[in-house]
Amino acid sequence: MITSADLRHRHAEVWDAAVRHRFVDELWAGTVDDAVMARYLAQDALFLDAFVALLGAAVSSADEPGARMAVARQLGLVAGDEDDYFTRALARLDAAGPVEPLPPTAGFLTLMESARRSGEYATIMTVLLVAEWLYLDWADRPDPAPTDWLHAEWIELHRGPAFAAWVALLRTEVDRVGADEAVFARAVDLERAFFDAAYG
Template sequence: MNDAVKSDSPKAGEDFAEACRREAGPAWDAACGHPFTLALGEGTLPPAAMADYLVQDYAFVGTLVSMVGFAVGKAPDIAAQARLSTFLAAVTSAENTYFQRSFDALQVPEAQRSRPALREVTERLIAAMEDAGDRGSYGEILATLLPAEWIYLSWAEAQAAKSPGAFYFQEWIDLHVNADFRAFVLWLKDETDRAAAAAGAQERRAMAERFARMVRLEVDFFDMFHTR
């Protein structure tokens, strides 16, 4: 990784995660206010684009689960293991059910659900998560997970007051703006700060690089669908 980041040295009074978000700059803003998420909130996103998005998103859920599983194994205490395990339970239950119901409503064929043709950005997202889980420290895994979940909380909060109509729009927003998810993201942010505080300079740089990479990948991922 060769991203030019400096979050191993935050500004005075600034936590590590906030420094990473600040340094993401325009990419962070582009992800949180992307035209794709605006169209989703307005209910104007074409159903075919939503189906395409959900197929690609679902393609890396298993990788996300595996990566978080590695974090559970590397976590410093039972409290952190329990918090991450609760998140995994939500992803593999309520969120998975949402995907299946949405696939049914959008008439997504079984082959596309289980064996989709992956887009290049999807493959890069999978590779980033696999690498974090396989080779990254606990802090590096958190720094990979945090931007994705934080971005989803941010854009969902911006769309929460809208009524997009179809359940596959509304419930996707609701899954990412409820109190439990918000609390998890805040915990994840604090836990990332704690991991960074305990890490050496090299590991903090690696964490910052992984954070920056995931922000850019989220923008690239949304880019694939908003013009459809």
């Protein structure tokens, strides 16, 4: 059975292009243009709603009590601290209005809805794994955090011991039940395209 480590290795080119994306460099430097940050976060608010639904599907489909509880705890953080960040960030950027999904967002919404509707724990967890592991990977730099909370909090939401433990849980679970490689590859492609789309 293919492991999460094998999958990341197999898709390293696109994975690394996302992790080293211009958006990530500018976020760390605190130099992301407000219009880029607004476009990115408005799209990510659409992503987040589908992501919460997908976390709910993982809670529902988990075949182990420990994993179900761990996913439920993370769902609470996303619906709590992370949603609060979005409310403050979008208000500050004057970007709280409704937006249409750009193509990478639409791709993610379709992928997540299809995983959710399948009810397949392995497929659901594969999508969650890419989304969370790739974000930990770019947020885990040793660099000093930027000073503006708009940039710093987006990094802090995706690093630290608790977030790393969540990603470790996702890897353990995907390695236990077996990844869906096509879904893994599609999600990595979409992550890179999602960063590109922030630049219009």
